[in-house]
Amino acid sequence: MYAPRATTVFLVATRPGDAESELLRQYLDDIGTYPLLNADDERRLASLILASRVAQERLDFDPAPKGRERTELMRTLHAGDDARAQFIQCNLRLVVSVARRYEGAGLGLLDLIQEGNLGLMRAVEGFDHEKGFKFSTYATWWIRQSIGRALADSSRTIRVPSHVREVYSLIDQSTEKLAAELDRQPTVEEIAELSGVSAERVALVHQHRRPLVSLSTPLDNDGDSELGDLIADEGAISPFESAAAALEKRALVQQLRRLEEREEEVLRARFGIDNHPMTLSEIGEKLGITRERVRQIESRALGKLRHPSVSRVWHEGQRSADAV
Structure with missing residues (x-):
């Protein structure tokens, strides 16, 4: 059975304090050794990756091809792995460039780079050179998506999908603008009209964004009982x-x-x-x-x-x- 060779991506492990700074410096030194790709390089590597996917589909259909065909398929798969590795390694500096724009947004730079690298890997796998797009433009979108989702996940105790968070943001901006103009809290209908979100959805968002209450909240002054004590363990099996x-x-x-x-x-x-x-x-x-x-x-x-x-x-x- 064919197993893809590991790709060196330099996914960054977080370290505290000075150790983190040293790790970042070493990481930047390492990725700086990889040359940038030109358009011809990108087309060549993308073609090799596409050919490897076709070869993998052929092997999935017939796991045991014979003779020369198997040799050619395996050669194509290995060439695709090498192309992926080179494509990723030569674009790691792009990830750092994008990640720096999000510093101070809730995650450390090393975490931002790690999330961005995951987006870069998805971009390399999905890039179609025949559509005429520059890889950097395509990859930047995926890198920003990956970082944005990580920031969204870290910003709330309960994970909210990114598209829902965008609606929250739109409603918040409309609410703040109306409150400043009207000198009062705007109604659901007013928020809906300005934001373009339906009144029903605005009301639903308000309902679901009530403050979270910890299950560790004491029920009495002695602290002997907590809110969580009142909730049945639905996971217990009778x-x-x-x-x-x-x-x-x-x-x-x-x-x-x-x-x-x-x-x-x-x-x-x-x-x-x-x-x-x-x-x-x-x-x-x-x-x-x-x-x-x-x-x-x-x-x-x-x-x-x-x-x-x-x-x-x-x-x-x-x-x-x-x-x-």
């Missing part, structure tokens, strides 16, 4: 639920035995029947096959379990379990 789950698992295992050995092995791993659930990639690595091949086996096995003859036995097993 003895009845535990027994029912065991019966259901036993019925499922009986159905899995009707599958081919490889299909049963994949579903057991996928649903964590014998241990913890595994991803498609983890299963593929364990079995020595591609991620796409694991997905195909899983799909075929689930299709068999949905077949009427199997479904009938499944429901009979469920009724037997319920009667115990």
Whole structure:
């Protein structure tokens, strides 16, 4: 099975104080050794990356090609890995340039660079040189998106999607402007008219932005009880639920035995029947096959379990379990 070679991206680990400054200095020295790419370089590298994706799709369709074809496919995959590494390394300074614009916004520069590097990797993977865009323009958008999302996630105790945060910002700006002009708090309708957001959505945002209350808030002066003590643990499993789950698992295992050995092995791993659930990639690595091949086996096995003859036995097993 082909495994992509690791790409050196210099993802930055955060260190406190002077150590952080030294780490940043060393990082900037390291990335400064990589030459900048010209337009011809970008087209060449992007072509190699595209060819490697085509080769990977070919291997996913037929994991075991023979002879010269396999040799050529593997050569193309390795060339794509090298192209990705060079493309990323030669644009790390672009990430630093963008990240510096966000200093003081809530994350340290090293964290901003790390998030920006993730955006750069997505840009390299998705860049289409045939559309005529400059890579720096395309990559800057992805870098800013990655940094912006990280800042949005760090700014609230509860994560709010970026597009929702943009609506919050628009409503806040409209509210502040109207309050200054009217010398009073504006109504929902006034905010909606200025912001272009519907009155219903403005009201919903106001409702959902009430102050957060910590579960550690004391309920009395002695501090013996906290607010969290009044909330039931919904994650606790009752003895009845535990027994029912065991019966259901036993019925499922009986159905899995009707599958081919490889299909049963994949579903057991996928649903964590014998241990913890595994991803498609983890299963593929364990079995020595591609991620796409694991997905195909899983799909075929689930299709068999949905077949009427199997479904009938499944429901009979469920009724037997319920009667115990």
